[in-house]
Amino acid sequence: MSKKIKIKDIAEELKISVTTVSFVINGKAKEKNISQAVTKKILDLVQEWGYQPNSLAKSLRTGKSKIIGFLVDDISEPFFSRIARLIDEKASEHGYKILFSSTRNNTEKAKELLQIFRDRHVDGYVIALPEGLESEIEKLIKTEAPVVLFDRYVQGMETDYVLTDNSKIVFEATQHLIDNGYKNIGFVTIETEQQQMLDRLSGYEQAVGSNKQTSLIKKIKYKNSDNMIKEMIDFFKTEEQLDAVIFAANYICMDGLRTFKEMNIKPFDDLAVISFDDFELLEFYSPPITAIAQPINDIAENIMKTLLSRLNNESDKSQKKQIVLPATLNIRSSSLRKT
Amino acid sequence: MSKKIKIKDIAEELKISVTTVSFVINGKAKEKNISQAVTKKILDLVQEWGYQPNSLAKSLRTGKSKIIGFLVDDISEPFFSRIARLIDEKASEHGYKILFSSTRNNTEKAKELLQIFRDRHVDGYVIALPEGLESEIEKLIKTEAPVVLFDRYVQGMETDYVLTDNSKIVFEATQHLIDNGYKNIGFVTIETEQQQMLDRLSGYEQAVGSNKQTSLIKKIKYKNSDNMIKEMIDFFKTEEQLDAVIFAANYICMDGLRTFKEMNIKPFDDLAVISFDDFELLEFYSPPITAIAQPINDIAENIMKTLLSRLNNESDKSQKKQIVLPATLNIRSSSLRKT
DNA sequence: CTGAAAGCGCTTACAG
DNA sequence: CTGAAAGCGCTTACAG
Numbered sequence: 137m138s139k140k141i142k143i144k145d146i147a148e149e150l151k152i153s154v155t156t157v158s159f160v161i162n163g164k165a166k167e168k169n170i171s172q173a174v175t176k177k178i179l180d181l182v183q184e185w186g187y188q189p190n191s192l193a194k195s196l197r198t199g200k201s202k203i204i205g206f207l208v209d210d211i212s213e214p215f216f217s218r219i220a221r222l223i224d225e226k227a228s229e230h231g232y233k234i235l236f237s238s239t240r241n242n243t244e245k246a247k248e249l250l251q252i253f254r255d256r257h258v259d260g261y262v263i264a265l266p267e268g269l270e271s272e273i274e275k276l277i278k279t280e281a282p283v284v285l286f287d288r289y290v291q292g293m294e295t296d297y298v299l300t301d302n303s304k305i306v307f308e309a310t311q312h313l314i315d316n317g318y319k320n321i322g323f324v325t326i327e328t329e330q331q332q333m334l335d336r337l338s339g340y341e342q343a344v345g346s347n348k349q350t351s352l353i354k355k356i357k358y359k360n361s362d363n364m365i366k367e368m369i370d371f372f373k374t375e376e377q378l379d380a381v382i383f384a385a386n387y388i389c390m391d392g393l394r395t396f397k398e399m400n401i402k403p404f405d406d407l408a409v410i411s412f413d414d415f416e417l418l419e420f421y422s423p424p425i426t427a428i429a430q431p432i433n434d435i436a437e438n439i440m441k442t443l444l445s446r447l448n449n450e451s452d453k454s455q456k457k458q459i460v461l462p463a464t465l466n467i468r469s470s471s472l473r474k475t
Numbered sequence: 476m477s478k479k480i481k482i483k484d485i486a487e488e489l490k491i492s493v494t495t496v497s498f499v500i501n502g503k504a505k506e507k508n509i510s511q512a513v514t515k516k517i518l519d520l521v522q523e524w525g526y527q528p529n530s531l532a533k534s535l536r537t538g539k540s541k542i543i544g545f546l547v548d549d550i551s552e553p554f555f556s557r558i559a560r561l562i563d564e565k566a567s568e569h570g571y572k573i574l575f576s577s578t579r580n581n582t583e584k585a586k587e588l589l590q591i592f593r594d595r596h597v598d599g600y601v602i603a604l605p606e607g608l609e610s611e612i613e614k615l616i617k618t619e620a621p622v623v624l625f626d627r628y629v630q631g632m633e634t635d636y637v638l639t640d641n642s643k644i645v646f647e648a649t650q651h652l653i654d655n656g657y658k659n660i661g662f663v664t665i666e667t668e669q670q671q672m673l674d675r676l677s678g679y680e681q682a683v684g685s686n687k688q689t690s691l692i693k694k695i696k697y698k699n700s701d702n703m704i705k706e707m708i709d710f711f712k713t714e715e716q717l718d719a720v721i722f723a724a725n726y727i728c729m730d731g732l733r734t735f736k737e738m739n740i741k742p743f744d745d746l747a748v749i750s751f752d753d754f755e756l757l758e759f760y761s762p763p764i765t766a767i768a769q770p771i772n773d774i775a776e777n778i779m780k781t782l783l784s785r786l787n788n789e790s791d792k793s794q795k796k797q798i799v800l801p802a803t804l805n806i807r808s809s810s811l812r813k814t
Numbered sequence: 815c816t817g818a819a820a821g822c823g824c825t826t827a828c829a830g
Numbered sequence: 831c832t833g834a835a836a837g838c839g840c841t842t843a844c845a846g
Contacts, residue, residue, distance in 0.1 A: 142823060153833040158825060169831055188594045192535045193823035196838050201531065203574070210560060217556035221549060221577050228576065233591065235542070235572050238560050252572065255527045393759055417756040420732055481839060492817040497841060508815055532839035535822050 141187045150177055161189065195257065204443070205253035206236040207246070208264040208287075214415055215386065215430065216264065219286070222436030223262060230444055232259070243268035250276065260443050264288050267330060282446030284439050289331050296446070298438045298459045300430045302332050305463040306339030309382060309410050309428055312465060314347050316473040318380040318408050322352040324368065324392060325384035336384045336412060352378060356388075364391035369399060372407075380408035380471070386415060393421070403470040410471050423469035431461050480526045489516055500528065534596065543782070544592035545575040546585070547603040547626075553754055554725065554769065555603065558625070561775030562601060569783055571598070582607035589615065599782050603627050606669060621785030623778050628670050635785070637777045637798045639769045641671050644802040645678030648721060648749050648767055651804060653686050655812040657719040657747050661691040663707065663731060664723035675723050675751060691717060695727075703730035708738060711746075719747035719810070725754060732760070742809040749810050762808035773800045 143161070147154040152174065159168045160178040181187070195201045204227055208216040224234045235258060239246035246266045250273075253261065260281055265273060265288040277283050277295050285297040313321050323340045325333055337353065344351045354371040356364055368391065372378065383389035389411035396403065403409040404423045411418055414427035438459045445451045482500070486493040496517055498507045504514040520526075534540045543566055547555040563573045574597060578585035585605045589612075592600065599620055604612060604627040616622050616634050624636040652660050662679045664672055676692070683690045693710040695703055707730065711717065722728035728750035735742065742748040743762045750757055753766035777798045784790045 140823095143825095144823080154824085155826080155833055155835095156831090159832095162825085171831065174831085188590065190535075190823050191595050192531060192540065193838090194825080196529075196531045196535050196822090196840085197824050197826090199838080211550075211563065212553070212556040212560040214551070214553070214556075217551040217553075217559075220556075220575075221551040224550065224576055225579075228588075233574050233576065233595070235574050236559075237563055237567065237572065240564075249567075251527070256530050256572070390755065397759075416729065417759055420736075420756055421759060422761050482841095483839080493840085494817055494819095494842080495815090498816095501841085510815065513815090529839050532822090533841080535824085535838090536840050536842090538822080 140190070141185050143187075143189065146178065146181055146185070146187060150174075150181060152178075161187075199257065200259055201257045202232050203235050203256065203258045204232050205256075205258040205261045206234050206263075207249060207253070207261065207266075208236075208238060209241055209266060210238045211236055212238075213386070215287075215413060215432070218432050219436050219439075222433060223440055226436065226440035226444075232447075239266045239269075241266065247272055254279075254281075260284070260447055262286065262439055262443065265290065267328070282443055284443045284446075286435060286439050287332060291331055294456055296442050296457045298435050298442065298461065299332065300435065300463050301460045302335035302463075303339035303342070305428050305465065306336045306382070306384075306412065307343045308339075309412075309426075309465050310340050310343035311347075312426075312467070313380045313382075313408055313410065313471055314343065314349065316408070316471060319349060320352060320375070320377045320379050321349065321408075322354065322371070322375060322378045322381040323384065324354045324356070324371065324381060324388055326358040326388065327355045328358070333384060340382060361391050361394065364388070365395045365398060368392060368395040372399060372401070378407060380410075382410045382412070384412050386411070386413035389413065389418075389425075389427075393417075404472065408471045410465075414466055418468070421470075426468045426471035427466050429464045429466050431463060434461050479529070480524050482526075482528065485517065485520055485524070485526060489520060491517075500526075538596065539598055540596045541571050542574050542595065542597045543571050544595075544597035544600045545573050545602075546588060546592070546600065546605075547575075547577060548580055548605060549577045550575055551577075552725070554626075554752060554771070557771050558775050558778075561772065562779055565775065565779035565783075571786075578605045578608075580605065586611055593618075593620075599623070599786055601625065601778055601782065604629065606667070621782055623782045623785075625774060625778050626671060630670055633795055635781050635796045637774055637781065637800065638671065639774070639802050640799045641674035641802075642678035642681070644767050644804065645675045645721070645723075645751065646682045647678075648751075648765075648804050649679050649682030650686075651765075651806070652719045652721075652747055652749065652810055653682065653688065655747070655810060658688060659691060659714070659716045659718050660688065660747075661693065661710070661714060661717045661720040662723065663693045663695070663710065663720060663727055665697040665727065666694045667697070672723060679721060700730050700733065703727070704734045704737060707731060707734040711738060711740070717746060719749075721749045721751070723751050725750070725752035728752065728757075728764075732756075743811065747810045749804075753805055757807070760809075765807045765810035766805050768803045768805050770800050770802060 143154050143157050147157045157178055160170055160175050165175040211217055227234055237249045246269050261283040263285050265285050270290050283295055285295055289297045325337055341351055352375055356367040383392045401407055403425055409425050411425055411427040414429035418425040418427045442457050482493050482496050486496045499509055499514050499517040550556055566573055576588045585608050600622040602624050604624050609629050622634055624634055628636045628638060664676055680690055691714055695706045722731045740746055742764055748764050750764055750766040753768035757764040757766045781796050
């Protein structure tokens with residue numbers, strides 16, 4: 137293996153100073169008035185030897201690590217892993233890499249991770265805010281490092297974030313059911329303070345309310361699948377009049393479908409169904425299930441646009457960017473009008 | 476925000492040398508015969524001030540970054556993102572973090588990424604080998620940094636790896652179909668040199684061969700979904716005698732299901748089906764589809780066990796660890812015997 | 815038992 | 831136009 141080449145080696149070989157080499161490598165040849173001849177000589181040798189600056193030393197000196205910390209509940213959730221991929225692509229284009237970790241709904245762990253990220257001098261953060269971490273994040277935001285939140289937010293928190301317009305699209309989804317003649321629409325969500333979940337709920341409530349229908353809400357304490365299913369069976373048994381149901385998130389819908397299996401409920405025939413979050417399964421289910429699709433590409437793009445402009449100091453720091461993106465309702469058979 | 480504390484600050488406050496502070500912080504108090512009193516004084520102040528060593532400086536000095544590079548085709552593929560989560564968990568327990576990137580089937584990009592990882596001095600690598608990167612990886616392996624491959628491998632390559640026993644489980648799956656009376660079993664795979672795909676194919680061929688059945692293999696050049704579907708339609712139309720089919724991977728099965736939709740083929744009724752890789756959709760499909768499940772937990776565990784033992788120099792470097800784990804056949808309705 | 819000092823590989827203010 | 835040197839914050843061989 138070729139021994140690691142240092143800037144000093146280049147300088148010595150060419151009998152010039154490391155300063156000059158450093159300037160040229162960092163593209164400051166023009167600015168620093170380095171002669172064409174010297175510049176070329178350096179670049180050629182760099183090429184020939186395949187010199188790569190030691191990024192650790194660079195980071196230590198400049199205080200920039202070119203690393204972005206990505207913090208979510210669980211990287212294996214499709215929504216998060218897709219965002220991860222897209223963000224990584226964009227980041228790579230700009231010389232950044234992503235350090236990720238999953239908090240697994242554990243506040244203590246999340247705090248630790250934040251500490252580790254800080255300790256490793258990540259240049260910026262992309263975070264789906266876990267519950268209970270609000271004050272830590274507030275502290276973090278006061279730091280120099282830019283922070284972009286997504287998916288979750290806290291009302292009144294002054295920071296950059298990128299969200300889906302949860303309340304609006306759930307309003308539309310509910311209205312779609314109402315328009316198709318459904319009169320007893322249930323809404324299954326979890327017991328939580330997470331603002332995005334509350335927004336989804338409020339979209340439902342507004343639609344139901346403005347149509348003078350009764351709201352039928354089931355809030356389940358999220359522990360595990362078994363518990364979710366038990367609670368849902370209970371809900372579906374109690375509320376016999378139900379003719380439609382909206383599941384407020386991916387994992388809730390999954391457990392909803394498990395419940396259907398258990399209770400032998402057939403979407404559309406027995407109950408109209410809409411899922412928040414679209415995933416492949418819904419398309420292939422029989423009948424195919426109507427779903428709200430979050431604009432994953434747009435979300436990732438806006439996260440990175442915001443973050444990069446912060447990292448490059450292109451935007452006014454005191455002016456926070458708060459972006460709310462529209463979602464789409466993918467209408468399939470499960471929510472059609474009964475004829 | 477509190478100014479970042481350095482080791483020097485601690486030393487000055489306590490009127491001792493940084494050497495002593497460094498020894499204590501790194502748990503070498505005993506070894507270096509630092510007095511109890513001094514040790515306690517230091518530890519208390521570290522606690523009080525919340526001192527965290529600058530990991531960049533530490534890395535530069537020691538040459539260890541405590542970062543593991545994770546390289547896969549696409550982090551958003553469920554198989555990979557699940558492995559990512561599990562690996563991150565284990566790594567975190569040992570003070571390591573994961574830097575990830577997706578190669579997106581782009582050899583050039585993969586090479587770049589490897590270079591970046593090297594440049595960032597990652598301590599170890601976990602890689603699902605992309606095609607065309609064999610020689611790069613060989614080079615990497617000769618380096619000091621430990622490399623653990625998973626999912627993919629190259630025959631004859633001397634390295635640590637963790638694999639699923641592809642050929643055996645596909646043999647079993649094929650045999651299962653044969654035992655259930657199927658006589659014209661097709662196998663849909665992609666045109667590739669990837670060893671794990673060839674192993675799956677060979678499992679099929681052995682089973683079919685040893686039962687004196689004819690092999691019906693469709694190798695599709697992987698470009699995109701549309702192309703896959705087109706080719707599959709072609710295959711299913713040509714091979715009319717087909718009474719069962721095995722899809723050699725997750726994404727092939729997805730396109731297979733799309734093809735079924737297009738052609739109005741119903742699994743089991745029209746064609747017995749088995750998928751390599753189990754995912755939620757298959758369980759909910761009607762009828763539920765039999766699938767080969769890779770032992771994700773075991774894979775992740777073995778990757779990290781191997782990697783950590785290398786990182787700690789606990790195992791003989793010349794002795795490579797090659798682990799092959801058994802998979803499971805989850806039998807569902809799509810492959811049952813026709814009565 | 816403890817400390818002064820070199821060095822990891824860079825960048826950059828300063829000097830000429 | 832170019833260079834000598836300080837310094838980022840650590841660790842550790844060496845000295846006492």
